Amino acid sequence: MKQLAVHTTSIPGLLVIDLPLPGDNRGWFKENWQRAKMVEAGLPDFGPVQNNISFNQVEGVTRGIHAEPWDKYISVATGRVFGAWVDLREGPTFGTAYWHEIGPDTAIFVPRGVGNAFQTIEAPAAYTYLVNDHWSEAAQAQYTFLNLADETVAIPWPVPLEKAELSDKDRAHPRLADVVPVPPRRT
Amino acid sequence: MKQLAVHTTSIPGLLVIDLPLPGDNRGWFKENWQRAKMVEAGLPDFGPVQNNISFNQVEGVTRGIHAEPWDKYISVATGRVFGAWVDLREGPTFGTAYWHEIGPDTAIFVPRGVGNAFQTIEAPAAYTYLVNDHWSEAAQAQYTFLNLADETVAIPWPVPLEKAELSDKDRAHPRLADVVPVPPRRT
Ligand SMILES: Cc1cn([C@H]2C[C@H](O)[C@@H](COP(=O)(O)OP(=O)(O)O[C@H]3O[C@H](CO)[C@@H](O)[C@H](O)[C@H]3O)O2)c(=O)[nH]c1=O
Ligand SMILES: Cc1cn([C@H]2C[C@H](O)[C@@H](COP(=O)(O)OP(=O)(O)O[C@H]3O[C@H](CO)[C@@H](O)[C@H](O)[C@H]3O)O2)c(=O)[nH]c1=O
Numbered sequence: 001m002k003q004l005a006v007h008t009t010s011i012p013g014l015l016v017i018d019l020p021l022p023g024d025n026r027g028w029f030k031e032n033w034q035r036a037k038m039v040e041a042g043l044p045d046f047g048p049v050q051n052n053i054s055f056n057q058v059e060g061v062t063r064g065i066h067a068e069p070w071d072k073y074i075s076v077a078t079g080r081v082f083g084a085w086v087d088l089r090e091g092p093t094f095g096t097a098y099w100h101e102i103g104p105d106t107a108i109f110v111p112r113g114v115g116n117a118f119q120t121i122e123a124p125a126a127y128t129y130l131v132n133d134h135w136s137e138a139a140q141a142q143y144t145f146l147n148l149a150d151e152t153v154a155i156p157w158p159v160p161l162e163k164a165e166l167s168d169k170d171r172a173h174p175r176l177a178d179v180v181p182v183p184p185r186r187t
Numbered sequence: 188m189k190q191l192a193v194h195t196t197s198i199p200g201l202l203v204i205d206l207p208l209p210g211d212n213r214g215w216f217k218e219n220w221q222r223a224k225m226v227e228a229g230l231p232d233f234g235p236v237q238n239n240i241s242f243n244q245v246e247g248v249t250r251g252i253h254a255e256p257w258d259k260y261i262s263v264a265t266g267r268v269f270g271a272w273v274d275l276r277e278g279p280t281f282g283t284a285y286w287h288e289i290g291p292d293t294a295i296f297v298p299r300g301v302g303n304a305f306q307t308i309e310a311p312a313a314y315t316y317l318v319n320d321h322w323s324e325a326a327q328a329q330y331t332f333l334n335l336a337d338e339t340v341a342i343p344w345p346v347p348l349e350k351a352e353l354s355d356k357d358r359a360h361p362r363l364a365d366v367v368p369v370p371p372r373r374t
Binding site: 024025026027028029030031032033034035036037048049050051052053054055056057061063077078104124126128130134135165166167 | 211212213214215216217218219220221222223224235236237238239240241242243244248250264265291311313315317321322352353354
């Protein structure tokens with residue numbers, strides 16, 4: 001069994017978290033997020049106010065690439081996904097990509113301004129995440145999006161996107177050259 | 188599709204929440220917890236610091252009855268469970284029981300001092316919950332437990348407990364007559 005640990009990646013602030021998953025005759029149990037232990041282990045004290053779950057019925061469901069104005073702490077409750085992230089923040093790391101499989105014993109911390117995407121590789125997958133600001137239909141106009149098929153970042157999707165299950169909205173996002181980088185946070 | 192709504196029950200403070208579950212070609216999406224909307228709808232602003240997930244492999248996995256020193260906000264990410272609650276707080280409602288099925292479009296708020304239990308009726312079930320204090324191995328000695336098979340509260344488990352999958356710990360909890368009621372919170 002993994003011990004709780006926090007790892008850095010090639011994208012500044014994007015963290016991979018190993019989660020212990022004790023098992024018994026009933027199944028398994030996990031502390032998916034535990035503020036005190038995780039802050040101690042190196043996770044920011046990000047203050048979630050919303051928990052979302054998306055249920056992805058079949059292999060190849062693909063969602064993204066979305067950079068919203070908040071941090072995300074991501075994991076799965078069942079199934080397995082291929083996660084991919086692209087730094088969309090203004091600056092020298094703009095366009096840097098990273099990918100990592102997420103099973104039940106992995107979580108990912110995605111800082112604000114980093115584009116988030118995933119594809120289901122074991123279905124169904126229940127993808128669950130915590131965010132530190134409230135989503136709204138109206139505010140979506142100001143989010144930053146990148147096309148899943150962008151040729152520059154060239155994410156190696158396990159299921160080719162032509163055969164994948166996407167939303168029409170996600171098919172219409174711009175290529176990297178047309179993305180307006182996310183400016184530093186005004187405080 | 189259900190609209191967000193909060194309902195009271197026969198146990199004071201135990202709330203049943205209807206969750207909207209918009210669906211599309213990919214699966215479904217839910218705001219499992221959304222602080223602003225849910226406080227507005229009548230949920231206490233309970234301030235979660237921990238998110239736990241238990242994965243229950245087969246039909247008949249049964250966990251409980253546990254009253255820990257914190258509030259719980261419960262739902263499922265996949266599968267379906269039969270949830271049961273028993274008021275273990277000192278006072279006139281001690282021993283009051285309530286049960287309700289939990290599918291993906293239902294959440295339950297369980298106040299501190301109310302015993303919590305469930306049984307998987309559609310497997311596997313991923314049971315996810317938020318709590319407003321940190322669990323610890325050592326503190327478990329002070330929690331309040333009731334036997335799942337208690338004859339007084341007589342919970343109508345869909346799978347008889349002799350055929351169910353339990354932990355040894357849960358088989359050993361006391362009957363209602365031997366439970367020390369949870370005293371009011373010292374503040
Ligand atoms: C993000 C969000 C969406 N919704 C509603 C709007 C739609 O009816 C439905 C699906 O919304 P969409 O905009 O298609 O969301 P989707 O493409 O799945 O992407 C979201 O969910 C993804 C994970 O499933 C995240 O990685 C994305 O960052 C997030 O934007 O859920 C909410 O009610 N609340 C929300 O917070
Ligand atoms: C509750 C809890 C448990 N654990 C560990 C200890 C064990 O290795 C494993 C399972 O713990 P148990 O004490 O058997 O937990 P379980 O019987 O499933 O009951 C817990 O989980 C139930 C839901 O699955 C809740 O309804 C109970 O209130 C909660 O106590 O997880 C943690 O690491 N953190 C926790 O918060």
